[in-house]
Amino acid sequence: MHCREFETLSGALLEGEAHPEAYAHLASCRHCRLVLDELGAIERAARSLPLHEPSPRLWDRIEAAAVAEGLLPDPAGWGWFGMAVSWLPARPAFAGALALMLLLATGLVSYPIMDLPVAAVVPADPIEVAQSELVQEPSYDSRYRVHLDRVEERVLDESSPQEAEFRQLVARPMEVVDDAIQQTASQLDEHPDDSLAREELHRLYQQKATVLQAMAESSWYRDGR
Amino acid sequence: MKRTYGSFLFFLAVVVLPLAARAERIEQTFPAERDTLVEVRNLSGRVSVRSWDRPQVHVVALRRSRAVEVHLEQNANQIHVHTHLLQSSAPASDRGVDIEVFAPPYADLRIHLETGSLEVENFTEDVTVETVAAAVVLRNLAGYTSVQTLNGSIQVERTTGRVEASSISGSLRFVDMGSRLLLAKSTSGDIYYHGDFFPGGSYDFINNQGTVELLVPASASFELRANSVKGEVINELPITPHAHGREPRSATARSLLGTVQSGEAMVRVTSFSGTIRLRKQ
Numbered sequence: 391m392h393c394r395e396f397e398t399l400s401g402a403l404l405e406g407e408a409h410p411e412a413y414a415h416l417a418s419c420r421h422c423r424l425v426l427d428e429l430g431a432i433e434r435a436a437r438s439l440p441l442h443e444p445s446p447r448l449w450d451r452i453e454a455a456a457v458a459e460g461l462l463p464d465p466a467g468w469g470w471f472g473m474a475v476s477w478l479p480a481r482p483a484f485a486g487a488l489a490l491m492l493l494l495a496t497g498l499v500s501y502p503i504m505d506l507p508v509a510a511v512v513p514a515d516p517i518e519v520a521q522s523e524l525v526q527e528p529s530y531d532s533r534y535r536v537h538l539d540r541v542e543e544r545v546l547d548e549s550s551p552q553e554a555e556f557r558q559l560v561a562r563p564m565e566v567v568d569d570a571i572q573q574t575a576s577q578l579d580e581h582p583d584d585s586l587a588r589e590e591l592h593r594l595y596q597q598k599a600t601v602l603q604a605m606a607e608s609s610w611y612r613d614g615r
Numbered sequence: 616m617k618r619t620y621g622s623f624l625f626f627l628a629v630v631v632l633p634l635a636a637r638a639e640r641i642e643q644t645f646p647a648e649r650d651t652l653v654e655v656r657n658l659s660g661r662v663s664v665r666s667w668d669r670p671q672v673h674v675v676a677l678r679r680s681r682a683v684e685v686h687l688e689q690n691a692n693q694i695h696v697h698t699h700l701l702q703s704s705a706p707a708s709d710r711g712v713d714i715e716v717f718a719p720p721y722a723d724l725r726i727h728l729e730t731g732s733l734e735v736e737n738f739t740e741d742v743t744v745e746t747v748a749a750a751v752v753l754r755n756l757a758g759y760t761s762v763q764t765l766n767g768s769i770q771v772e773r774t775t776g777r778v779e780a781s782s783i784s785g786s787l788r789f790v791d792m793g794s795r796l797l798l799a800k801s802t803s804g805d806i807y808y809h810g811d812f813f814p815g816g817s818y819d820f821i822n823n824q825g826t827v828e829l830l831v832p833a834s835a836s837f838e839l840r841a842n843s844v845k846g847e848v849i850n851e852l853p854i855t856p857h858a859h860g861r862e863p864r865s866a867t868a869r870s871l872l873g874t875v876q877s878g879e880a881m882v883r884v885t886s887f888s889g890t891i892r893l894r895k896q
Contacts, residue, residue: 421743421761424779555707559730559747563765563783566803570823574887577844586844590823590887597783597802601765604747 391415396422404429417603427596535571538598545605560601567598641676645689653718654725655696658683660711662728662749666720666737673717680709723758750785768804786825795880801825809896812837812880823887830894836876843869845888852893 391411396419399412403426416423546557571594577587647653647670655662660679667673672694676685682705686697698712711731718724723740726733729747740758744751748766756774768785771778777796780787786804789797795816799806805825811832812818818837820827831837831852841848847869854873871891884891 556729556747560765563802566784570802570887574823577887584844586842586885587887590821590844590885593800593821594802594823597781600763601783604765 393419393422397425400426400429535595538595538602541599541602541606545602557605560605564598564601567594567601570594571598638680639678641674641678641685641687643674643687645672645674645694646670647672647694647719647722648692649721650692650723651719651721652693652723652725653696653716654693655714655716656727657696657698657712657714657731658700658710658729659707660698660728660731661713661733662716662726662731663714663734664716664718664724664726664736664738665734666722667717668719669717670719671717672719672722675715677713679711679713680705682709683712685712811835812882814879816880818880818882820882820884821886822889825886825889826892827884827886827889828892828894829882829884830896832896834876835880836878837880837882838874838878839871839882839884839893841871841882841884841891841893843886843889843891846886846890848891848893850893851895 391414393415396412396415399407399409400422403409403412416426571591574587574591574594578584578591581587651672653664653672655664674687674694674696676687676696676698678685678698682700682702684699684701686695686699688695688697696714696716698714700710702709718738720737720739722738724735724738724742724744726735726742726744727746728744728749731749732752733744733746733749734752734754735742735744735756736754738756738758742753742756742758742760742762744753744760744762744764746764746767749764750768750770751762751764752770752772753760753762753774754772756771756776756778758776760771760774760776760778760780762769762771762778762780764782764785766784767782768788769780769782770788770790771780771792772790773793775793778789778792778794779798780789781798781800782804783802784804785801787799787801787806789799789808790810792808792810793813795813797808797816797818799808799820801822803824804822806820806822806827807830808818808820808828809830812835814836816837820829835852839854841850848871850871852875854871854875856871856873
């Protein structure tokens, strides 16, 4: 799969659809991981925005402006029938835009928190699982850690004696990330509302995934690659 | 005299000739049209990639032993410079291949190096770099530049395109930048930015520990959002502070939000336990 094909599936992935070929691409393409991660962050940020109920006066003003622009017929001269049809806009284009806006607004407000069971959407590879969890799972900080631990276990189990040399190379960054995760998680335990610490923990998990991925792909140490 | 001559021959036969036989220089030139991608994958060694004014890619590789092989190949508009380890038991000193690449400035570059050092200079298109522990120096790049290392340092000088740089335990240094989009992330490494911020630009600096230092000219104009969860924010610039509004919240954070001059660029600095320092040049 190429990046362009992946882009067409990114929205579906964020909506929780399972696309194994996209996960495979995601595991090997840092650019698309970044793009998907950014899209996920935007979506999470949008969902966390507080909802404001507009005042009735705002609707009155919008309606008055629409009437003044000729976009809506003046409901004053229509009696009860006029009141009934006054919500039907005079211009189809405006109607379409309004419908789209309402649809988007409804979708945004009622967008379900994706709490899909892990087994239902994940492919077999734990790295892909971890990557997909990162963007799909709002409570990533506990579940992502579980996946990363599994990945780490598997990478260490499967590495050959030659790859031990590579592990020495990445020992320092791994130690740094583990230490940072511990400190950041501890801050979050003490202050669960600390959104800065939560964002940082998210970033650190991504970094740990990067280190593990590098370890999993250290194919140079196999003779005649 | 005879004995000295004999010793010289012995030295030549036992030390120099075997070394010379093991080391090998490989050189090849490829035609390079527009949209050429040069991909370098090397285990260890010094790698330098520079632009020149010929529509060709010229590769010079010097392998230090026969424990590694060098594979040069052109496939349509892609030129591959790969090294493969043939004997995994070979000591680290025998695994190195020093590579010099000369390519037209419009070439895309994709470089993967585990250990050693990398220098890239004077390209106008996209440059992607991944290293494990190799130090990276990038100069005069105008395209999208993405550089990621686990344990290596990164120095970026005089780039004008979008830059994303990330290291886990290495430091990041940005000098005389002309980029309007910059994302710099490190976990334990220090981050230094020396230069101006450009109008409409967006600059993000994130680390967990260590220092983030921004050394900017007195004329620099930007909005600042600096937050350190457990560290501190030290500012030497004249700044008009802002209310925190909808900024991410932290019970313990030291924050500084405000406008420097007329706020023409956006600068966000976040650290978990590091020190954020803003200094005037």
